[in-house]
Structure formats: structure tokens, C-alpha cells
Amino acid sequence: MAIAFKNIEKHYAVYARPQDRLWEWVSGRQRHRVHVALSGISFEVRSGETFGLIGENGAGKSTLLKIAAGTIRPTCGEVTRQGRVAALLELGAGFHPEESGQDNIRFMAALHGLEGAALEDFAARATAFSELSEETLQRPVKTYSSGMFMRLAFAAATAIDPEVLIVDEALSVGDLHFQKKSLNRILELRERGATVLFCSHNLYQVRSLCQRAAWIHGGRIAAIGSTEDVVTAYEAHERRRYAHLRTDAPPAELSNTQSVAPAPTAHTSVPVKIMRVGTETADGINPAQVDSFQDLTLEIELESYGDTPFHVGFSIVRPDKDNVFGTSTHFLPSRQAMRGLGQHLLRVKFPRLPLLSGQYLWNVYTLDDTGLQVLDMAELIQPFTVLNQKHREVGLVWLEHEWLHIE
Numbered sequence: 001m002a003i004a005f006k007n008i009e010k011h012y013a014v015y016a017r018p019q020d021r022l023w024e025w026v027s028g029r030q031r032h033r034v035h036v037a038l039s040g041i042s043f044e045v046r047s048g049e050t051f052g053l054i055g056e057n058g059a060g061k062s063t064l065l066k067i068a069a070g071t072i073r074p075t076c077g078e079v080t081r082q083g084r085v086a087a088l089l090e091l092g093a094g095f096h097p098e099e100s101g102q103d104n105i106r107f108m109a110a111l112h113g114l115e116g117a118a119l120e121d122f123a124a125r126a127t128a129f130s131e132l133s134e135e136t137l138q139r140p141v142k143t144y145s146s147g148m149f150m151r152l153a154f155a156a157a158t159a160i161d162p163e164v165l166i167v168d169e170a171l172s173v174g175d176l177h178f179q180k181k182s183l184n185r186i187l188e189l190r191e192r193g194a195t196v197l198f199c200s201h202n203l204y205q206v207r208s209l210c211q212r213a214a215w216i217h218g219g220r221i222a223a224i225g226s227t228e229d230v231v232t233a234y235e236a237h238e239r240r241r242y243a244h245l246r247t248d249a250p251p252a253e254l255s256n257t258q259s260v261a262p263a264p265t266a267h268t269s270v271p272v273k274i275m276r277v278g279t280e281t282a283d284g285i286n287p288a289q290v291d292s293f294q295d296l297t298l299e300i301e302l303e304s305y306g307d308t309p310f311h312v313g314f315s316i317v318r319p320d321k322d323n324v325f326g327t328s329t330h331f332l333p334s335r336q337a338m339r340g341l342g343q344h345l346l347r348v349k350f351p352r353l354p355l356l357s358g359q360y361l362w363n364v365y366t367l368d369d370t371g372l373q374v375l376d377m378a379e380l381i382q383p384f385t386v387l388n389q390k391h392r393e394v395g396l397v398w399l400e401h402e403w404l405h406i407e
Contacts, residue, residue, distance in 0.1 A: 001044050001045070001046060001047060001080075001082065002045050002046065002047045002048075002049075002081070002082050002083060002163070002164050002195035003044070003045040003068055003079065003080070003081050003082075003164060003195070003197065004043075004044045004045075004079065004080045005041050005042055005043055005044070005064075005067075005068075005077070005079050006042050006077050006078050006079070006080075007040060007041070007042055007076060007077040007078075008038055008040075008041035008042070008064070008067060008074045008076070008077035008078075008079065009036070009038055009039050009040070009041075009074060009075050009076040009077055010036075010037045010038040010060075010063055010067065010072075010074050010075050010219075011034050011035065011036055011037070011075040012034070012035045012037060013032040013033075013034060013035075014032055014033050014034070014035050015031065015032045016031075016032075020032065036219055037060050037063045037219055038060045038063055038064060038067075038074070038219045038220075039219050039220055040220055040221075041064060041077070041220070041221060042077075042221075043214060043221065043224055045195060045197055046195070047082070047083075047193075047195055048193045048194070048195055049195060049196075049211050049212065050190055050195075050196040050198055050209050050210045050211055051195075051196070051197050051198065051210060051211070051212050051213065051214070052198050052199070052200070052206040052209070052210035052212070052213035052214070052227055052230075052231075053065070053197065053198070053199040053200075053213070053214055053216060054199075054200070054201070054203065054206055054213060054214075054215050054216070054230065054231065054234050055215055055216040055217055055222075055234070056217070056238075059216040059217055059218065059219065060216050060218075060219040061168070061199050061216050062089065062168055062199070064216065065087070065089060065166055065168050065197065065199055066089060067079055068081070068085075068087075068166055068197060069085060069087035069089060069166050070085070071087070071089065081164060082163075082164075083162075083163030083164050083195070084112075084160060084161075084162050084163045084164070085162060085163070085164040085165075085166065086157040086158060086160060086162035086164070086165050086166070087157065087165075087166040087167075087168075088153055088154060088157050088165075088166065088167050088168060089166070089168050095141050095149075095152070095153070096141070097140060097141055097142035098140050098142065099140060099141065100137060100138050100139060100140060100141070101130075101132060101136060101137040101138070101139065101141055101144070101148075101152050102123070102127070102137040102138060104141055104152065104156070105122075105123050105126045105127065105137075105152070105155075105156050106119065106123055108122075108126075108156040108157075109122040109123060109126075109156075109159075109160075112160055114160075122159050122160065125155075125159045126152075126155040126156045126159040127155070129154075129155040129158070129159065129181075129185075130151040130152050130154075130155035131151065131178070132148060132151055132152065136148065147175060147178070150178070150182075151178055154178075154182050154185070158185050158189065161189070161192070161194075162189070162194060163194055163195065164194065164195045164196075164197070165186065165189055165194055165195070165196045165197070166196075166197045167186065167196065167197070167198050167199065167200075168199045169199060169200055169201070176270070176271075176373075176375065179373060180368055180373045183368075183370070183372055183373055184370070186198075186209075187370065190209075196209070198210055203231050203234075203235070204372075204374075205372055206227060206231060207227055207228065207231055208371065208372050209372065210227045211226075211227065212224070212225060212226060212227060212230075213225075213226075213227040213230040213231060214230065215230050215231075215233060215234045215237075217237075222234075222237075239320070239322065270305075270375060270376045271304065271305055271306055271308040271310070271375055272302055272303070272304045272305070272308060272310045272366040272375050272376060273302065273303050273304075273305070273366070273376050274300065274301075274302060274364055274365075274366060274376050274377070274378045275301045275302060275303050275343075276299075276300075276301040277298075277299070277300055277301075277362060277364050277378055277381055277382055278298075278299045278382065279296060279297065279298055279299065279362075279382060279384065280296070280297045280299060281294055281295060281296050281297075282294065282295065286382065286384075287384065288383075288384060288385065289384065289385050289386075289387060290353065290355075290384055290385070290386050290387075291386070291387055291388075291389060291390075292353065292354070292355060292356055292357070292386055292387070292388040292389070292390070292391065292398065293352045293353065293354070293390075293398070294352070294353055295349070295350065295351055295352065295353070296349075296350045296353045297347055297348065297349045297350070298314065298347070298348040298349075298350070298362070299345070299346070299347050300312060300314070300345070300346045300347075300348075300364055301343065301344070301345050301346075302343065302344040302345075302346070302366060303342070303343050303344070304339070304340060304341055304342060304343075304344060305341070306341060307339055307340065307341060308339065308368075308375075309337035309338065309339040309368075309369040310337060310338055310339065310366050310367060310368060310369065310375060311328050311329045311330040311337055311338065311366070311367040311368070311369070311371050312328065312329050312338070312346055312364070312365070312366055312367070313326065313327065313328030313329070313330075313364070313365045313367055313371070314326065314327070314328075314348070314362060314363060314364045314365070315327075315362070315363045316355070316360050316361075316362060317360065317361050317362070317363055317380065318358065318359070318360060318361075318396075319359050319361065319380075319383075321380070324355070324360065324396055324397070325397075326363070328365075328367060328371055330367065330370075330371030331371075337369045353386070354397045354398045354399075355386045355396065355397055355398075356386065356388045356391075356393060356394065356395055356396060356397060356398055357386055357387055357388040358385070358386055358396065359383065359384075359385050359386075360383070360384055360385075360386060361380045361381060361382060361383045361384075362378075362380075362381050362382045363377070363378070363379045363380065363381075364377070364378045364379075364381070365377045365378075
């Protein structure tokens with residue numbers, strides 16, 4: 001056990017006006033209401049596992065992570081930790097805005113009890129990992145952009161090789177290169193046996209990284225267990241929550257009669273770009289209508305601007321964004337990444353497409369060599385309608401089946 005939460009509660013006093021604090025102190029009468037941020041939180045994070053936290057904004061995830069890191073105390077209950085803990089919480093947490101990046105790194109080292117040669121080694125490793133210039137590191141951190149903050153925070157948090165790493169949405173900030181570098185660092189720490197408590201709205205990364213997960217809703221645990229079970233329950237909740245906002249019409253601005261080319265992006269920021277996505281059947285190129293059980297081929301044209309290894313994924317989705325089917329080349333048995341400068345063409349054949357009547361679209365992604373980091377995406381493109389004209393089955397897909405006994 002690396003972290004254990006036992007009956008955690010966190011309450012905040014909320015005052016309607018600042019002066020009510022003074023009047024409450026003078027009169028001894030309560031002039032605030034109590035906001036319960038967390039209630040009845042009890043679970044354990046096992047040593048060496050990567051544990052995910054998911055939930056909508058305001059659910060209490062960040063509060064729970066701060067309690068786990070020891071930056072705030074619970075109102076009730078207790079938390080126990082084993083091992084050296086490093087935390088990446090909200091942007092800039094733990095930094096003095098008036099001090100330089102270099103001084104803040106040394107301050108973080110001192111907080112971990114390092115001194116002398118160990119402190120200098122920590123500062124050197126954190127500085128090298130951050131990739132910030134010497135001029136930048138000499139400036140007050142209040143002048144840093146959010147990306148610079150993230151670089152400094154992640155470098156300082158992981159330079160000590162923590163036994164427990166707490167990450168709160170850190171991978172959503174910064175440029176693509178450093179996001180990839182940070183993700184690789186988390187994977188490296190996990191391979192060494194570190195425990196990772198990972199909070200993110202990126203459910204794909206939660207699914208890929210975490211063995212178990214907890215869904216926090218309204219300050220309580222709505223579900224806890226295997227990642228797939230918890231994420232599936234959360235996605236079902238989100239679908240119900242936003243059902244009134246959905247539309248059954250595919251995006252009007254997309255044309256059904258020609259292959260979709262995503263908007264141009266500077267190749268300096270996207271190492272492998274999706275250039276074109278199209279479909280083909282016996283009836284022609286990019287048909288607006290497809291018959292159930294008709295052969296269909298998806299064609300993806302890419303351009304790589306370097307020798308970066310990459311994978312390609314796609315999914316078929318409904319207009320309400322529900323996934324019907326998705327896969328990626330990194331799910332193949334070989335897990336062999338593609339690479340090579342220049343153009344690449346992938347074709348995926350669907351023999352006897354088993355979709356039943358309905359409207360569908362494509363999502364296409366290029367991914368890094370781990371399959372976790374999205375390099376480029378083209379979502380909700382190439383809409384098409386499937387008509388099941390020769391059969392009477394209903395639903396999304398036709399499943400192989402056999403009637404064994406009829407009386």
C-alpha cells in the first residue's frame with residue numbers, strides 16, 4: 001500500500017461577504033455556510049500501480065490530490081503515505097513567483113532534505129530535463145508562460161525519482177514535445193516500480209496508463225475498480241448528462257462527396273500530419289450512402305516531417321460522438337511503429353461492413369510510439385449513412401448468431 005484514504009472529508013466555510021468573518025469572530029454566531037468538497041472517501045492505492053482519478057470539474061478530484069500530497073489537511077479522516085512523494089498539482093503550486101526558476105529548483109531540493117552534492121545533482125538534472133534556457137531560469141517565475149511553469153514543475157517533481165508521483169492534469173499543458181517527454185518519464189518511473197496517482201480528463205490516457213480507477217462525483221466515490229469498468233460507467237453518465245445537447249445531424253460543413261483534408265497545420269508543431277481521409281466502396285469514392293454488408297475501405301494519407309516513430313488509430317462514431325468501434329496499429333500483435341520521412345498511405349478494409357442503418361462519421365489520429373500521445377487528429381469527418389435495405393435486424397451492428405432450438 002502506497003497511499004491509503006480512510007473516511008476523508010473536507011469542508012470549507014463560505015462567507016457571503018468578507019466582513020462576515022470578522023462579525024462571526026466578534027459575535028460568536030455562525031455567519032457562513034459549509035461547502036462539503038469531499039465526503040466518505042476511503043480507498044487504497046497499491047504500491048507500484050498506476051491509479052486513475054476521473055470526474056467532472058468541481059467533483060473534488062484536485063482537493064483529494066492535495067490531501068494525498070499533504071498540501072492541505074482533511075477536515076475528518078486520515079491519509080497515510082509510504083515512500084518519497086512528488087506532486088504536480090495546479091500550475092505554479094509550490095513556487096515563489098518573485099524568485100527565479102533556478103532558485104525555486106534549489107528551494108524544492110531543500111524541501112526534500114537535499115544538501116551539498118545531492119542538491120547540486122538535483123538542480124542539474126531538473127535544469128537539463130526542463131530544457132529552459134539559462135536566461136529563462138534566471139528570471140522570476142511570475143514572468144513564465146503556462147508551458148514554462150509546467151516544464152519547471154515537472155522537472156523539479158521528478159528529479160528526485162519519487163516512489164509516489166501525484167499528477168493532476170499536468171500532461172494537458174505545454175508543447176507536444178514536452179508532453180511526450182513527460183509521458184515517457186511517467187512510464188519510466190512506473191517501470192521502476194513507482195506508484196502513480198493520475199488525474200486527467202483524457203480518458204484515453206487513463207484507460208491506457210491505469211490498472212484501476214475511481215470516479216469522483218459530488219465529492220463522493222461513484223465507482224471504483226478496474227479502469228475499463230469505471231471509465232465506461234463515467235462515459236455513460238456523461239452521455240445521459242448531455243443528452244439534451246445532442247443533435248442527430250452530421251456537421252453540415254463537411255462534404256460527403258470528396259475526401260476530407262484536415263486544415264493545414266505547421267509541420268514544425270505536428271511531426272506526423274493527417275493529410276487526407278477517404279472511403280471507397282464498389283459504388284465509388286466517398287459515397288454518402290453505404291449498404292449494410294457492403295465491402296468498404298478506409299484510406300488515410302499521412303505526411304511525416306522527420307523520422308519520428310508513430311502509430312495510426314481510427315474510430316467509427318455516431319453523430320452524438322458515441323464510439324461504435326475504434327482501434328490502432330499499436331494494438332496489432334507486432335506493435336511495430338511506422339516511421340520514415342515523407343508520405344504514407346494506409347488502407348483498412350472492412351469486408352461485409354456489419355453496421356446497420358444509421359448515420360456515422362470517422363475519427364482519425366496519429367499517435368506516438370507508445371500509442372498514448374496524440375500527434376494529430378481529424379475528428380467527426382467524412383459522414384456517411386448506412387442503410388440496411390435487405391434485412392430487418394435493428395441496432396448498430398449485426399452480430400453473428402445461431403438459433404439453436406425453436407419450438
